[in-house]
Amino acid sequence: MSFGCIYVPNFMVQAVVRSEPALRERAVALVDGTAPVWSVVGVNEEGARAGIARGMTKSQAQQFCEIEIRHRSRAQEKAAHAALLDLGWSVSPRVEDTAADTIVVDLAGLNSLFGQDGKIAAHLAERAWGLGLIAQIAVASKIDVAILAARGYAGVTVIAEGEEAKILGSLPVGVLSPSAEVLETLERWAVRTCEALAALPVLPLSERLGQEGVRLQALTQGQSEHAFVVAEPEIHFEEEMELDDAVEELEPLSFLLGRLLDQLCARLEARSLAACTIRMKFELDSGFEAEVEGVNRSAVSPRLRERSSTATSTVSSPAIKIGETPFGSPQDESTPQKATIAAPRLPKIYERLLSLPVAMRDSKMLLKLVRLHLQTEPPRAPISKIFLAADAARPRVSQGGLFLSGSPDPEKLELTLARLANLVSDLYVGSPELMDTYRPREFRMRRFAALQDQKARPPENRASTEHSSKTKQETQKPKTGFRVFRPALRAKVDLRNGCPARIGFQGKVGRVVAASGPWRSSGDWWREDGWNSDEWDLEVEFSSALYSRQHGFYRIYFDSIHRMWFVRGAYD
Amino acid sequence: MPRNLAALRLQMESALAGRVPAPFTYRDRKIVEAVSAGIPEIDSLTGGLPRGSLTEICGPSCSGRTSLLISALASRTADAEACAFIDGDDAFDPHSAAAAGVELGQLLWARCRNIEQALRATDLLLQGGGFGMVALDLGDIPAETVRCVPLNVWFRFRRAVEDTATIFVVVEQEPHAKTCASLVLRMEAEVGNWSKASGGRATEFFQWPHAVLFDGFVIRAEMARSRVKAAGMGLGGGFAFDAADEAAIFGTAVTDEFKLKLLRRG
Numbered sequence A: 001m002s003f004g005c006i007y008v009p010n011f012m013v014q015a016v017v018r019s020e021p022a023l024r025e026r027a028v029a030l031v032d033g034t035a036p037v038w039s040v041v042g043v044n045e046e047g048a049r050a051g052i053a054r055g056m057t058k059s060q061a062q063q064f065c066e067i068e069i070r071h072r073s074r075a076q077e078k079a080a081h082a083a084l085l086d087l088g089w090s091v092s093p094r095v096e097d098t099a100a101d102t103i104v105v106d107l108a109g110l111n112s113l114f115g116q117d118g119k120i121a122a123h124l125a126e127r128a129w130g131l132g133l134i135a136q137i138a139v140a141s142k143i144d145v146a147i148l149a150a151r152g153y154a155g156v157t158v159i160a161e162g163e164e165a166k167i168l169g170s171l172p173v174g175v176l177s178p179s180a181e182v183l184e185t186l187e188r189w190a191v192r193t194c195e196a197l198a199a200l201p202v203l204p205l206s207e208r209l210g211q212e213g214v215r216l217q218a219l220t221q222g223q224s225e226h227a228f229v230v231a232e233p234e235i236h237f238e239e240e241m242e243l244d245d246a247v248e249e250l251e252p253l254s255f256l257l258g259r260l261l262d263q264l265c266a267r268l269e270a271r272s273l274a275a276c277t278i279r280m281k282f283e284l285d286s287g288f289e290a291e292v293e294g295v296n297r298s299a300v301s302p303r304l305r306e307r308s309s310t311a312t313s314t315v316s317s318p319a320i321k322i323g324e325t326p327f328g329s330p331q332d333e334s335t336p337q338k339a340t341i342a343a344p345r346l347p348k349i350y351e352r353l354l355s356l357p358v359a360m361r362d363s364k365m366l367l368k369l370v371r372l373h374l375q376t377e378p379p380r381a382p383i384s385k386i387f388l389a390a391d392a393a394r395p396r397v398s399q400g401g402l403f404l405s406g407s408p409d410p411e412k413l414e415l416t417l418a419r420l421a422n423l424v425s426d427l428y429v430g431s432p433e434l435m436d437t438y439r440p441r442e443f444r445m446r447r448f449a450a451l452q453d454q455k456a457r458p459p460e461n462r463a464s465t466e467h468s469s470k471t472k473q474e475t476q477k478p479k480t481g482f483r484v485f486r487p488a489l490r491a492k493v494d495l496r497n498g499c500p501a502r503i504g505f506q507g508k509v510g511r512v513v514a515a516s517g518p519w520r521s522s523g524d525w526w527r528e529d530g531w532n533s534d535e536w537d538l539e540v541e542f543s544s545a546l547y548s549r550q551h552g553f554y555r556i557y558f559d560s561i562h563r564m565w566f567v568r569g570a571y572d
Numbered sequence B: 001m002p003r004n005l006a007a008l009r010l011q012m013e014s015a016l017a018g019r020v021p022a023p024f025t026y027r028d029r030k031i032v033e034a035v036s037a038g039i040p041e042i043d044s045l046t047g048g049l050p051r052g053s054l055t056e057i058c059g060p061s062c063s064g065r066t067s068l069l070i071s072a073l074a075s076r077t078a079d080a081e082a083c084a085f086i087d088g089d090d091a092f093d094p095h096s097a098a099a100a101g102v103e104l105g106q107l108l109w110a111r112c113r114n115i116e117q118a119l120r121a122t123d124l125l126l127q128g129g130g131f132g133m134v135a136l137d138l139g140d141i142p143a144e145t146v147r148c149v150p151l152n153v154w155f156r157f158r159r160a161v162e163d164t165a166t167i168f169v170v171v172e173q174e175p176h177a178k179t180c181a182s183l184v185l186r187m188e189a190e191v192g193n194w195s196k197a198s199g200g201r202a203t204e205f206f207q208w209p210h211a212v213l214f215d216g217f218v219i220r221a222e223m224a225r226s227r228v229k230a231a232g233m234g235l236g237g238g239f240a241f242d243a244a245d246e247a248a249i250f251g252t253a254v255t256d257e258f259k260l261k262l263l264r265r266g
Helices: A011-019 A045-050 A058-062 A074-089 A117-130 A143-152 A164-169 A180-188 A194-198 A202-220 A250-270 A287-295 A302-314 A330-334 A363-376 A410-424 A450-456 A462-475 B005-016 B040-046 B065-078 B094-099 B115-128 B143-147 B151-161 B243-251
Strands: A003-007 A027-034 A037-043 A067-071 A095-099 A102-106 A136-140 A156-158 A236-247 A274-284 A349-360 A383-393 A429-434 A443-446 A482-496 A499-505 A508-523 A531-542 A551-559 A564-571 B030-032 B053-058 B083-087 B107-111 B133-137 B167-172 B181-196 B212-226 B239-241 B256-261
Touching: A003 A074, A003 A117, A003 A143, A011 A027, A011 A037, A011 A074, A011 A250, A027 A045, A027 A058, A037 A058, A058 A067, A067 A236, A074 A095, A074 A102, A074 A117, A074 A236, A074 A250, A102 A143, A117 A136, A117 A156, A117 A250, A136 A143, A143 A164, A164 A194, A164 A202, A180 A202, A194 A202, A236 A250, A250 A274, A250 A363, A250 A383, A274 A363, A349 A363, A349 A410, A363 A410, A410 A429, A410 B107, A410 B115, A429 B094, A482 A551, A499 A531, A499 A551, A499 A564, A508 A551, A508 B181, A508 B212, A531 B212, A551 B181, A564 B212, B040 B181, B040 B212, B053 B065, B053 B151, B065 B083, B065 B094, B065 B133, B065 B167, B065 B181, B083 B115, B107 B115, B115 B133, B115 B151, B151 B167
Parallel strands: A027 A067, A136 A156, B053 B167, B053 B181, B083 B107, B083 B133, B133 B167
Antiparallel strands: A003 A102, A003 A136, A027 A037, A095 A102, A236 A383, A274 A349, A274 A383, A429 A443, A429 B107, A482 A499, A482 A564, A499 A508, A508 A531, A531 A551, A551 A564, B030 B239, B181 B212, B212 B256
8 A cells, every 4th residue: 555645845835826827937935914014924946046035024025136026825825725635636536635735645556547656656746737736746655754755855756665764864854843842952962864863762762852752753764653534525616816906907807717717627627527617706896996985076087987887887775866966077066065975885796607508627718708708797896806616517428420410519609609699698699499378479598509409319310310301391391481570560551441451661662462361369468568469461562663572471460559550570 | 935735734834833733623523412401392403502602592572581591491400400590680480480390499599680790690600610500691681781791701601611511591682692602592472372261262352351361472493503513412412513614604694493382381
């Protein structure tokens, strides 16, 4: 039995760099604390080489050239830790959540899937890189040995059974995480490596350092026993990003969303899952509200006024009373005591839900969908924090068939539908569905899902399809098509013996050659949109020579409620 | 200076070597699969609707264009193909389409309000691909407006469907796609069919209008242009594009016509 330990050095820094891959090659210092007393709490290797040390103040760190200073983000650390756990679960269901920067994976039984321990470790390192983390990985037969080796050695380390003490010997005693008091004592004794600590006699060590000394020595000899605690796999995929400067435009926001979606999709891929829903939550900048409040008393820029006026549409309680002019009119300035205007109260959180009919994990495709989704109703104020979550589902598995008709690729179709909805409104794109009602020409739109319909059809080969279609063609005669005028056209109709004789609409007048009707229908009389109409089918001959087409076939109706004639549509 | 035609040809071939493989040979015949339009008379007239090509159905209002289109849609959806209908003026009637046999669940309907939206929606759907048939209905949009559509738009559409299995059909009042269209059909209505409720053909409409039923009308279809040559239809059949015939076909206007009787929906 062997265990693999995955350790992320400089975890706090890596959690931030994971969201900004451009920082990987640069010196980064993390600051934390209470304003204005910021101090450096984390620094990467390049930063340490430049001379930055933990405990420095922010102003001290700023003296160094080419140093990227970022604020510590606990949200990103949480997301990075979740990604680390996903990395473990990508190869084994038995994962121990040892620390925020460390996990241990039980590698038992994985050799047949991934090969030898070294290959497994290399595979994990590669996947960690895909998740935006640079990990140190060690494989050993004992958990503690794997943890110590992972924390002590860069890259991949594989420790054979029986060589634990030899491998761990060269590590400094600091990797054992002793207490400050014990570490100071060992320093005084000139015991700096694990090998030196392991060589000390047990009894005198126990007398001087107590049980902690014995425990540390057992660790260096690879004799410590650590109970493996299995973590419960989670299926929540969340990513957060706090922004130092609020983002107003959709274009820069999409870059940030792209990074978060990349991370989400990498985590989903590690778990062999896909997203069926993307939940977006944006924390809006509270400074915008104060800004709006401030401009009530002074001149207002047209842009801000526009933003403010649009922002009021989402106010939950009416902030501006009817009859009052909201922003900086001369009347406001002259009589400020009368214009008791409350500042527009914007919602602090802006949430959107993107439901995907097909589970997918292509981050580029998802980004396009998210962008289109946000374009329809963008946030009303600058965004200071982004939260993305994905509901996981099994990825779509489809088997193409030689005799199946082609259908649009579901991912591409979803994107096309989103673009169409953006173009003509989502209410105007979809599949029509006939309503079970007597109301003329009633239907509703539902989401287009050709794939499901095709799946629902019984499998049949092409030849039989051809045969059945031919049979249908033979039995089914062509039917007359109908074009609807939406809305129905107003018409002027002359009657003769109660039958239409002349009709005029759309600026043209025609003689009725043949008529059939009236066909009366009515319904929903208890509702405001009830109907009561007499329908006629007409063949009309237009008298004007301007029209190349002399005959037309129309369905008209007399609306008995409004006492008017309308043309419902034309047979075509 | 080359002495004869053969020498000139050789010189040109050597000059174009590496850029044009065979400048003086006809392109290989391109097999175009054609499928039923849903109306046997139209199939026998045109050989079916060609895949990977642009087909124009033209005619004035009430000329049977929509009837032909929904028959084609019914035929495609019956074969479990996904179809798209871009409605230029929101005139599509799902009830008559369902009565004609269109599987509405297989039909994506984009309801546009003007020609710009319709063209952009068409572009999106053609570029997206995967549809068995994409129909663009500009039937109610004035011909003067459609005439303003630049020719490169039609070229773009034709390029988008080339080498795909998509049938691209445009319904309009006059043909506008010019050489981009592989098949152009002109439709025209003739007389209406009116029958007595008790049976027989109706003649007196105004005395007993409630005893008369509208049974549809007779339409005339003309194949104004065809860049494909019929070689059979259905599985294993298809059409062969013949470059040699192209000029001859373009030189003539009306090649054939057919009458068919449309029945009013049940």
